[in-house]
Amino acid sequence: MKPIRTAASALAIALAVPGTAFAQTELSLWYHGAGNDVERSILVGIIEDFNASQDDWAVVLEEFPQAAYNDSVVAAAVSGNLPDIIDVDGPVMPNWAWAGYMQPLQLSEGALDGFLPGAIGEYNGEVYSVGLWDAAVAMYARRSTLEEHGIRIPTLDAPWTRDEFDDILETLQASGEFEYALDLGMADQGEWYPYAFAPFLWSFGGGIVDRETYQTAEGVLNGDEAIAFGEWWQSLFDRELVPGTSQDMADREIGFIEGDYALQWNGNWFGIRTLEAVGDDLLFLPAPDFGNGPKIGGASWQFGVSSTSEHPEGASAFIEFAIQDEYLAAFSDGIGLIPATAEAAAMTENYSEGGPLEVFFGLSEAQAMLRPVTPGYVFQALEFRKALSDIANGADVIDTLDAATDAINDDIERNNGYATAQ
Numbered sequence: 001m002k003p004i005r006t007a008a009s010a011l012a013i014a015l016a017v018p019g020t021a022f023a024q025t026e027l028s029l030w031y032h033g034a035g036n037d038v039e040r041s042i043l044v045g046i047i048e049d050f051n052a053s054q055d056d057w058a059v060v061l062e063e064f065p066q067a068a069y070n071d072s073v074v075a076a077a078v079s080g081n082l083p084d085i086i087d088v089d090g091p092v093m094p095n096w097a098w099a100g101y102m103q104p105l106q107l108s109e110g111a112l113d114g115f116l117p118g119a120i121g122e123y124n125g126e127v128y129s130v131g132l133w134d135a136a137v138a139m140y141a142r143r144s145t146l147e148e149h150g151i152r153i154p155t156l157d158a159p160w161t162r163d164e165f166d167d168i169l170e171t172l173q174a175s176g177e178f179e180y181a182l183d184l185g186m187a188d189q190g191e192w193y194p195y196a197f198a199p200f201l202w203s204f205g206g207g208i209v210d211r212e213t214y215q216t217a218e219g220v221l222n223g224d225e226a227i228a229f230g231e232w233w234q235s236l237f238d239r240e241l242v243p244g245t246s247q248d249m250a251d252r253e254i255g256f257i258e259g260d261y262a263l264q265w266n267g268n269w270f271g272i273r274t275l276e277a278v279g280d281d282l283l284f285l286p287a288p289d290f291g292n293g294p295k296i297g298g299a300s301w302q303f304g305v306s307s308t309s310e311h312p313e314g315a316s317a318f319i320e321f322a323i324q325d326e327y328l329a330a331f332s333d334g335i336g337l338i339p340a341t342a343e344a345a346a347m348t349e350n351y352s353e354g355g356p357l358e359v360f361f362g363l364s365e366a367q368a369m370l371r372p373v374t375p376g377y378v379f380q381a382l383e384f385r386k387a388l389s390d391i392a393n394g395a396d397v398i399d400t401l402d403a404a405t406d407a408i409n410d411d412i413e414r415n416n417g418y419a420t421a422q
Contacts, residue, residue, distance in 0.1 A: 024051070024058035027314050028083035030073065032301065034063035038334045045330070050321045057314040059085070077101045082306035084315040088129050089191070090299025091371040091381070093121045097128045098375035098418055103307045104128055106316035111323070118298025118368050119340035124420060129304035130319060132328050133337035136364040137196055137296045139285040140256055140264040140274060146283070149175065156286050156366050162232075165288040169241045172262040180242055183261040186392065187247040193385040194371060196265060197233075199287060199295035202369060204229035208384050209408060214374040215417055217408040221384075222401040229290070230387075230397035237392045245389050268360040269336050275356050284359045287367055298368030300337065338364055375418040379411045 029047070033039040040063065047059045062083065064072050070092065076082045077099065088096055096102050104126040112120055112130060121129030146153055151168050154160045160168065172181035185192055198208060206226030209217045220226065236242045243251065243261075256264035257277040266274075268284075275282055287294040303322065305315040328344035331337065332351060338360055345351040351361050371377055387404040391397055412418065 024055060025311060025314060027057050027059045027085060027309075027311060027318060029059050029061050029085040029087075029318070030069075030083045031061060031063050031087045032066045032069035033087075034065045036335075039331075042327075042330050042334050046322050046327050047318075050318050053321065054317075057311070057317060059318050073101065080308065082308045084306060084309040084311060085318060086304055086306050088121070088302055088304050090118065090121055090129070090131065090302055091191075091194075091373075091377050093129050093302065093304065094123045094373050095375040095378045096304075097123045098420060100307050102128050102304045103309070103312060105130065105305060105319060106313055107320050111320050114341045114343065115323075116298075116338070116340050116364055116368070118300070118364060118370065119302070121299070121302045121304065123373060129302035130323055131300055131302035131340055132323060132331050133300060133335075133340055134298060134364050134368070135267055135269065135300045135337055136298075136360045136368060137199075137265060137267050137287070138360065138363055139287065140266050140270075141262070141283045141285055142278065142281045143283050144281050145172070145262055153283065154285050154288075156362060159286045159294045160288040162288065162290045166232075169236075169263075170239075173239070173241050175262075177259075178262040179255070179260040180240070181262050182236070182242045183247075183252065183255050183264040183266075184236075184242050185247075185252055185265060186243055186245050187249040187252040189245070189385065189389070191381065193388055194381040195297040196267075197388055198371065198384060199297055199367075199369060200233070200290060201226060201229045202295045203287070203290035203292050204232075205292045207372075208380050209372050209374065209376065211372060214372065214376065215412060217380070217405040220405075221387075221408065222398070222405040225292075226401055227398060230391050230401055232290075233388065234391050234394070234397055237394075245392055268338060268357055271357045271360065272336050272350065284357070284363075286363060294367050295369045296363060296367045298364065298370050376408070376412055376415065380408050383407050 031043060044061065047061055051058045073086060082101065105128060107127065116134045118134040119131040120127060149171055169181040172178060185196060201207065204225045206223060206229055207220040210220050237244055255261045257274060287296050303319045305312050309315050325341060325344040325347060328339040328341060329347035332339040332348045336350065339345040339348055339351055345361050349355060350357040372380060383404045387400050390400050
């Protein structure tokens with residue numbers, strides 16, 4: 001950690017805005033995007049604007065590599081060294097709020113009006129975090145491929161059904177034109193698994209945990225609907241319709257572009273580079289409906305205030321300043337993610353009316369579903385990821401889902417149901 005903090009200290013000095021009044025109270029901000037020059041440039045610009053806009057507060061930025069960020073926050077919480085403002089991945093926020101790392105935001109009434117639901121981090125009825133963007137997943141396809149094989153182009157109102165989707169995959173694989181009919185992204189074995197694949201389970205009617213109580217996974221992760229999902233999931237690999245868990249990340253990144261994969265399940269952050277390679281033939285299609293409505297994941301990185309901040313009003317003031325439409329639009333144009341409001345989307349190159357990625361805003365608005373909003377999600381995501389990987393590699397579906405269910409229930413019991421301390 002020493003080299004990171006040394007570099008961060010240099011950055012803090014560099015961000016001291018000329019002319020800033022000495023009376024300003026410093027607010028520390030930790031961010032997960034070290035090494036991303038575009039993100040850094042936009043965030044630094046927001047900080048400089050905020051610091052120059054008033055005389056009370058001066059935000060100082062400290063950056064961390066994403067791989068080390070969460071561990072750094074947890075270690076700082078244990079040692080009592082949390083910053084004022086923290087960056088938090090949306091599904092992780094309930095765990096940090098429950099653990100006492102974060103406190104509710106102090107935002108003006110109406111500050112979040114018009115925000116996409118996935119950009120608002122709410123836990124126990126209070127808003128703890130807010131994102132400047134959201135993310136969405138779509139089925140990438142070539143119009144020419146679908147037309148050649150007589151495949152219907154789905155819409156939000158009429159997505160592919162489960163049987164239709166299965167027939168499409170079989171047809172494309174049988175054509176002999178592709179190495180695989182569909183690329184799911186199995187090479188990305190981190191949060192992608194629960195973010196991208198849990199929506200298939202939800203659409204089947206199952207879940208990772210009971211969302212009414214968050215006290216058990218019994219009958220939800222191992223019930224009839226979840227077993228049906230698991231059997232379908234395993235069949236994709238048994239039928240060799242998709243690459244397996246040994247997929248190379250390079251193949252993930254170029255396989256669809258080079259025509260090795262007929263379809264690809266991918267996020268909007270790959271949209272522009274794929275459009276540049278494929279051109280107007282590219283389609284971004286909605287998720288299939290496996291029986292309980294089409295679903296995709298929601299929520300991305302967000303800003304919140306630490307529980308130990310001595311200046312929560314100033315930290316919240318910065319966050320409220322940062323969620324202005326002009327900054328939402330700047331982040332979208334810079335890193336390709338979905339602006340959190342329709343007003344900001346209209347200001348962007350990609351998500352405005354007629355823009356090349358406009359469809360993703362509609363997908364997020366219509367199909368996005370949050371991952372389980374519970375402190376236990378951090379553990380549950382690991383179990384879900386392991387179960388899907390094991391099933392893909394041939395493990396017994398029922399035994400695997402039962403084992404994941406038992407592990408999740410044991411974790412809930414060990415943590416006293418993740419009850420909020422009074």
